[in-house]
Amino acid sequence: MKTRAALFHAVGQPLEVVEIDLAEPRPHEVVVRMAAVGICGTDLHQVKGEFRRPTPMVLGHEGAGVVEEVGDAVTRVRSGDDVVLSWAPSCGECAGCRRGRPATCRVLNAAIPNGTLPDGTTGMSYGGETVYRGTATGCLAERVVVSEQVALPLAGAVPSDQAALLGCAVLTGVGAVLYAAGVEPGASVLVIGGGGVGQFVVQGARIAGAATIVLCDPVEGRLDAARAQGATHVVGPDELRGLMRAELPDGADYGFDAVGYPATTETALRATREGGTAVIVGLPPQGERLDLDPFELIRKEKRLTGTLYGSEDPAVALPVMLEHVRAGRLDLASSLGPSFPLDEVNAAVETSLAGEAGRVLVVP
Incomplete structure (x- = not known):
């Protein structure tokens, strides 16, 4: 053939x-x-x-x-x-x-x-x-x-063009929120990176009922998209620290790194509150290493975890995503x-x- x-x-x-x-x-x-x-x-x-x-x-x-x-x-x-x-x-x-x-x-x-x-x-x-x-x-x-x-x-x-996104970006991004992190209603969420996966982390946070959803990305078009998809605050990297001080001075309940580079993971972890959870969603380049201060995890009792493909069996997660689409919750x-x-x-x-x-x- x-x-x-x-x-x-x-x-x-x-x-x-x-x-x-x-x-x-x-x-x-x-x-x-x-x-x-x-x-x-x-x-x-x-x-x-x-x-x-x-x-x-x-x-x-x-x-x-x-x-x-x-x-x-x-x-x-x-x-x-x-x-x-x-x-x-x-x-x-x-x-x-x-x-x-x-x-x-x-x-x-x-x-x-x-x-x-x-x-x-x-x-x-x-x-x-x-x-x-x-x-x-x-x-x-x-x-x-x-x-x-x-x-x-x-x-x-x-439609087939939208269906393609279900093959990776949707299951990965929405799944990171619903299955890996288990974000609860009323929580605060920070998302680093507003690309394909990051946009669906934002939507997953909205579906989960998060009260505050901050999206950080250097690309203006991605900020506009995230705002339309449910982010309550959008900001570039240089403005993130100031926004967090004003809106979430204790840090976010959940920090998601949808990029995967060590620097973005460190940002997500640092901006997560004491007792909060940081989740690495994006894949880093091969061979990269993360330099961690263990006291960030011990003294502040933070949790750092990773998620792959949304932390659920795709055959189980896909019908859930399709139901969210049919109900108008997932765009x-x-x-x-x-x-x-x-x-x-x-x-x-x-x-x-x-x-x-x-x-x-x-x-x-």
């Missing part, structure tokens, strides 16, 4: 749109015709050289599309179903999967740095050479073959940025790197 896909070769080189070979679906696999793929921060880490993974690679793991073909043993979806891709299938055996957290699956997390599916294969090639998969998915293409566990049915609940459209055809994938990447306020999409 053939498909056009965007190949990442090396830092500083443009992605190359070529026709690659896809292995035919195995019994528990499906072919998905991609309708929309979001450019996620994980993809940008690879483009900037902050992640070191094998190449050539098809990036992309946040996407939605339509099932075109199913393997003989597939039972979860049928041809013609609208689906969103989840990059975290469960092996069903490791400790993470047994506790309902497939994003922490040992098998999966060993595969991702190697650019493969959990079983060690890629099912992709170009000119007879192996093509690797970004985040065990590789959906920046017209078609992709994935496990039926990866293709979660949408039942036509949302997907407001987080959409510009869309580009597959042939203009490099323009999409550059637009995202420039700090576009909304999620940049590729529509293969």
